[in-house]
Amino acid sequence: MLGKFHGALFFVVLTSSLAVFGAGTTFAAEDEVPTFSKDVAPIFQAKCEACHRPNSIAPMSLVTYQESRPWARSIKDRVSTRQMPPWHIDRTVGISDFKNDRSLTDTEIDIVVRWVDGGAPRGNPADMPAALEWPDQAKWYLADRFGGPPDLIIESDPFTMPAESNDAWWKPISETGLTEPRWVRAIEVRPGTEAGRKITHHVIARLEQDETDPLLQNPNATADNDPLANSGLFMEWAVGKEGRVMRPDSGVLMLPDSRIIWDVHYSASGEEITDNVRLGVYFYPKGEEPKNRQVLHLMGATGGGSLDIEPNSIAVTEGYFPLKRAARIESFQPHMHLRGKAMAIEAILPTGRREILSHVGDFNFNWHNTYQYTDNVAPLLPKGTLMKVTAWHDNTAANRANPDPNVWVGYGDRTVDEMAHAWVNVTYFTDEEYDELVEARESADNNN
């Protein structure tokens, strides 16, 4: 109702200004019902097709008008509440510019909603944008860019997902087979087969190796009972994401005798499918070493005893992580389970000043998004900064994902237990390098 009233009001203002200025074509669209062919299809191509196309992870294709029309009501519902595309950052808090932002703009949401409200018309088929060509999924995506297939391919053991089943998490371990240290410049992860794409929801691949540099060991690890104690490299695959290419001058170091620990999230698709996951690693040529090392840290509350979530309550848990060298925060991924509600990451600077970096306000266990900061905003933090991760868990009946609000919940690996950490990718710098980076960014900002 309110929306309509605004529309009418706007129209009155518009007609009177038309009388004064003559042309008003840019405004006319506000009163027209958007059509699928002209207005909605380009949005679906850009923001939905990665998942909503045949043989991908989503339950239906949104490529053509015929495929999309039956879903109009559900589309309005999911889009207007920002549940689709899955992207759970609170844009009103801290930094919200991310390289891989797949969310809709307010204008795009408005177009989709007005299209549905206006009866979801097709419009003129001649207005349809050319169909998107998706990369050949049989090929390694980065192969062209790096002049050949990956230097190292690591495969997980296969998994069989029944036709009907609860979601499954598959955690095998694979040896990398490396006999000497190598610097990684790009990584891609993918399901082994085309059919595998229907069930593979999300992949996390951690690199476990013996770090000699204490800086790279997890200061929060509680020795034996912490399954995440010694984590290094991290790669992650979610639908719509094809590869990770390091920023210039930085790379991930893989050590001999290292191992990949997989964590693959499978969803049933209505048919039984057996598949595995493959990791393609592109190395820097031998002798060409990048200057800076990117590492993955686990920040937040970790280990047994770190969580205490009462029945029928909302719990807040805090964890801290000291940056022992100057650093740039490249990306972060909140990790909680079914009761996860929100997570904030914050930097407490050596001066005592505090800065909220980002806040995921609407966590959803189904979607393990990695938020990758754009180059011009990736936080630069001096040595001695304390990173603070705050996690909220909703153990009430109001949380629809909650299997049982009447039980106490603590830390653990099962999905009915909880976790409260963020995976944070960090590049470390010397103090001089850090000063240069800060200066370069300041002068770039001044020139804008």
Ligand code: HEC
């Ligand atoms: C990263 C993958 C991905 C992207 C991008 C994505 N979706 Fe989805 N969508 C899914 C998956 C998987 C489901 C089913 C599971 C769920 O509901 O979370 C789904 C469910 C939905 C549903 C609910 C279907 C039902 O059963 O009622 C709608 C509607 C929807 N998506 C619309 C969209 C629209 C519109 C866009 C783009 C503006 C979009 N999605 C972008 C993966 C995606």
